[in-house]
Amino acid sequence: MESDIELMLRTKAGDDSAFSELMNRHYKGVLNYIYRFTNLRENSEDLAQEVFLRVYRSAKQYRPEAKFTTWLYKIATNVSLTYVKKKNKNVSLDEMNENTGEVEDSGVEISDDIIYRKEIKNVIFSAMESLPEREKIAIMLCKYEGLSYEETASVLECTVGAVKAYVHRGRMKLISKLKPYLTEEEEYGL
Amino acid sequence: MDCKDIKEILTQYSLDDLGQVEKVGVERHLEGCRECKMFLSQSQELWSLLDTWEEIEPGGKFVSNFWDKASIEETKLQPGFLGKLRNLKPNWSLAGAMASIFLVSVLTFAVFSPDTTNTLFTSADEQDELILMELDDALSRETADVLSIYGPWDDTLDVSGNGDMN
Numbered sequence: 001m002e003s004d005i006e007l008m009l010r011t012k013a014g015d016d017s018a019f020s021e022l023m024n025r026h027y028k029g030v031l032n033y034i035y036r037f038t039n040l041r042e043n044s045e046d047l048a049q050e051v052f053l054r055v056y057r058s059a060k061q062y063r064p065e066a067k068f069t070t071w072l073y074k075i076a077t078n079v080s081l082t083y084v085k086k087k088n089k090n091v092s093l094d095e096m097n098e099n100t101g102e103v104e105d106s107g108v109e110i111s112d113d114i115i116y117r118k119e120i121k122n123v124i125f126s127a128m129e130s131l132p133e134r135e136k137i138a139i140m141l142c143k144y145e146g147l148s149y150e151e152t153a154s155v156l157e158c159t160v161g162a163v164k165a166y167v168h169r170g171r172m173k174l175i176s177k178l179k180p181y182l183t184e185e186e187e188y189g190l
Numbered sequence: 191m192d193c194k195d196i197k198e199i200l201t202q203y204s205l206d207d208l209g210q211v212e213k214v215g216v217e218r219h220l221e222g223c224r225e226c227k228m229f230l231s232q233s234q235e236l237w238s239l240l241d242t243w244e245e246i247e248p249g250g251k252f253v254s255n256f257w258d259k260a261s262i263e264e265t266k267l268q269p270g271f272l273g274k275l276r277n278l279k280p281n282w283s284l285a286g287a288m289a290s291i292f293l294v295s296v297l298t299f300a301v302f303s304p305d306t307t308n309t310l311f312t313s314a315d316e317q318d319e320l321i322l323m324e325l326d327d328a329l330s331r332e333t334a335d336v337l338s339i340y341g342p343w344d345d346t347l348d349v350s351g352n353g354d355m356n
Contacts, residue, residue: 016257023253029250032245041246048248049256056260117242124243140311145241168201174240175232182235 004068011059021060023052027070030076037080038087047083051076070154073145077137077155091108099120120181127177135170138163191215204234341342 003020004025010018029063030051035044045089054075129138134156141155143146153163175182196219202208203216220227249255 020253020257023256026249027252028245031248033257035246036243045249045252045255046245049252049259052256053260053263069208070267117244121240121243124240141238143237164202168198171199171201171233175229178239181239182232 004029005064007063008059008068011056012062019052019056020033020107022068026072027052029145030072033073033076034080036086036140036144037077037126038088039122043083047079048076051079052080059156067151069147070151073147073151074155075140081133123178123181127174130177131170131173135166135173138166139170139174142167159165191219193219193223193226196220196223197229200226200233204230204237263279 002021003166004022005016007022011022027048031048032049034051035041038047051072055072060109089172129142130164131139137156140150141152142149147155149163149167154164156163196216199208199212199216203213208216220230
């Protein structure tokens, strides 16, 4: 199987099928990364396409110096941050929580499990939103996208030690914020 | 290591990202510290809780929609005549070289070209010169007449100072 870099070099040479293959490999990850960033299902697909458009447009200048995924997630982070900042000027967090784009049939009884899942998703999103930007990005990349500390450091343009600190601090804050959803509810000296 | 130090590396401990010495240190501390043990358990529980935020499945036409979008973008980006003109990247070094050659050519022509029209000496100047020559001539004649009372001019007289004045 060809590596991402080889596919990107083929794209640079004008082979669009190579770029289609690259998208097939990564669009699900990018889409979910953006979805977790924005909590807006409908817009996530458009934003994910915007990410790939940016990658495609800059293919001519591509130099295989860094890992493709770190470059891809750096662009995805920029697109998401720009969108969230722009959106937050007009839309409140409550509106964002409500506007998930999921279709609900009012005629059908919604099970407790679905309600719980929706609630927990919004609670996690709110807790993530409250974290400082770098802690949030570090946790999302390491936890959800499976990037290593080194790759995350490359996306955030910082050291590996800084990424470890971001993940740790973010994790402590999330424990504090999501305490009602964890089994133990005692104080841990946070 | 105290509880604060242990909590700082518990994330790495749970991800099995610690060296052997630190790992043993953490395990020894956890045996005797209820607070840190509970923190570790909650930390692991949090990670599981985050997993409940389910992924979304993309629509099946992501790639084809992308190419549609890309071709629309490409059409939009095609510049018109003015756009093409604006997008022209000037070759400054070539332009500089051309300007230098032009300047040198103009200067060379100005300096070395034959002057066919003598604008410095006009017919009015020629007339003025004739008048001056006539005036000069008249003055010489007048001076000669005035001096004639002293008799004819002796050209043989030695004026170098070697001759005998007496």
